[in-house]
Amino acid sequence: MNAASSRHLQRRLQLAFGVIVTVCTLALLYYVAQARQHVGADYTAMVTDVVRAQQDPVQLRQALESLVDGAAPPPLERLEALLWRIPRRIESLRRQLHRSDLAAEDYASLLEELERAADRLPVLEATVARWGQNAPEARSTEALLAQGLAVESDLAWAYSELNERLHQASADQRRLMERLTLAVGMLLALLVFAVGAVMLMLLRLHQQREAMRHQSRVDALTGLANRRRLQEAAEEAFARRQRHPSPLGLILLDLDHFKTINDAYGHPVGDGVLASFAATLQHQVRRGDIVARMGGEEFAILMPESDLEAGRLLAERIRLATRAMRLSGQAAGHRLTVSIGVAEAWDDEGFDGLYRRADQGLYHAKARGRDRIEAASTPRLSQAAKS
Numbered sequence: 019m020n021a022a023s024s025r026h027l028q029r030r031l032q033l034a035f036g037v038i039v040t041v042c043t044l045a046l047l048y049y050v051a052q053a054r055q056h057v058g059a060d061y062t063a064m065v066t067d068v069v070r071a072q073q074d075p076v077q078l079r080q081a082l083e084s085l086v087d088g089a090a091p092p093p094l095e096r097l098e099a100l101l102w103r104i105p106r107r108i109e110s111l112r113r114q115l116h117r118s119d120l121a122a123e124d125y126a127s128l129l130e131e132l133e134r135a136a137d138r139l140p141v142l143e144a145t146v147a148r149w150g151q152n153a154p155e156a157r158s159t160e161a162l163l164a165q166g167l168a169v170e171s172d173l174a175w176a177y178s179e180l181n182e183r184l185h186q187a188s189a190d191q192r193r194l195m196e197r198l199t200l201a202v203g204m205l206l207a208l209l210v211f212a213v214g215a216v217m218l219m220l221l222r223l224h225q226q227r228e229a230m231r232h233q234s235r236v237d238a239l240t241g242l243a244n245r246r247r248l249q250e251a252a253e254e255a256f257a258r259r260q261r262h263p264s265p266l267g268l269i270l271l272d273l274d275h276f277k278t279i280n281d282a283y284g285h286p287v288g289d290g291v292l293a294s295f296a297a298t299l300q301h302q303v304r305r306g307d308i309v310a311r312m313g314g315e316e317f318a319i320l321m322p323e324s325d326l327e328a329g330r331l332l333a334e335r336i337r338l339a340t341r342a343m344r345l346s347g348q349a350a351g352h353r354l355t356v357s358i359g360v361a362e363a364w365d366d367e368g369f370d371g372l373y374r375r376a377d378q379g380l381y382h383a384k385a386r387g388r389d390r391i392e393a394a395s396t397p398r399l400s401q402a403a404k405s
């Protein structure tokens with residue numbers, strides 16, 4: 019019963035532990051997947067845009083040089099489209115940078131640099147327009163190149179710096195996420211460990227409690243049930259009897275002149291005799307009978323489903339077996355006998371009443387010379403005796 023309830027608890031704790039480990043593992047896997055997916059995501063799109071924007075100064079320089087070199091047709095439309103695109107690109111980047119997790123002081127100066135370059139674009143645009151309208155001799159190549167290349171170099175420097183900082187921020191973010199993932203993993207492992215330890219402790223406590231419960235119902239010397247256990251078994255048997263009426267017998271046994279064994283051979287030898295007698299009792303009873311040591315040299319047997327006659331037969335077998343016991347050691351020559359009282363429960367009787375009548379039987383057995391059995395009468399037998 020105890021082992022079964024411990025096993026039951028163990029199975030439930032194992033199941034709960036398994037569920038916790040699975041949930042924690044799934045949570046960790048989900049977290050790692052999410053972290054992988056999102057790490058650097060903030061910056062990836064921005065880096066792509068910056069790389070694209072880095073093409074603008076390159077194309078600006080190429081277009082200006084082609085124009086100055088007198089390429090035919092002059093790349094005026096390409097230049098205009100480029101000059102139209104550059105400020106929009108800068109504005110789009112500015113919005114992305116404001117939305118990002120990057121600290122404003124990390125990019126503010128670069129953004130200012132880009133915006134300053136953008137502010138100079140209308141002047142460059144006007145110079146390009148004039149260049150297209152003027153005759154070749156009236157064109158100012160120097161002014162065009164000076165304005166254009168200044169814008170080109172500012173843009174190229176600012177974009178390159180921005181690219182560098184975004185890469186740096188992305189690497190920092192990845193490192194942070196890796197540390198966070200490690201911390202979350204360790205926390206979950208710690209949680210699993212703590213829950214496992216608590217569960218193990220619960221199981222140990224339960225097993226200890228069950229062991230103590232068992233010990234508190236067992237007689238230490240003989241290993242038989244003790245008085246408390248017999249009382250519980252009797253209450254269960256009487257409760258069962260109320261649902262399904264059936265006979266219930268009780269035998270009380272007391273070794274005769276046990277004191278003489280103690281006095282003659284010492285207490286330890288007496289203990290050995292008590293243990294041997296307990297084994298003899300266990301050997302004689304059926305499965306389902308409860309054998310208990312009530313204290314000292316007094317024993318009891320509760321016999322569910324047994325009437326007075328069955329009790330008397332068992333008592334006689336025990337009486338003969340006791341006489342036949344061969345004691346060992348110093349007490350080897352001693353002839354052991356036992357006095358026995360037997361009773362069967364009445365219909366309206368509780369355990370106290372049954373015990374009292376079996377005890378009266380035992381008292382009479384002692385009084386009438388010991389090594390004998392006295393049965394308490396049942397109402398049925400009393401009726402029969404009267405008629």
Ligand SMILES: Nc1nc2c(ncn2[C@@H]2O[C@H](COP(=O)(O)OP(=O)(O)OP(=O)(O)O)[C@@H](O)[C@H]2O)c(=O)[nH]1
Pocket residue numbers: 239272273274275276277278280284285286287288289292313314315384388
């Ligand atoms: N060795 C041993 N002796 C015990 C134990 N418990 C009680 N006794 C002894 O059992 C003896 C009981 O003595 P009594 O009550 O006089 O009974 P008795 O000598 O058997 O005599 P009757 O019952 O009248 O036949 C005492 O000497 C107790 O000390 C025990 O656990 N071990």
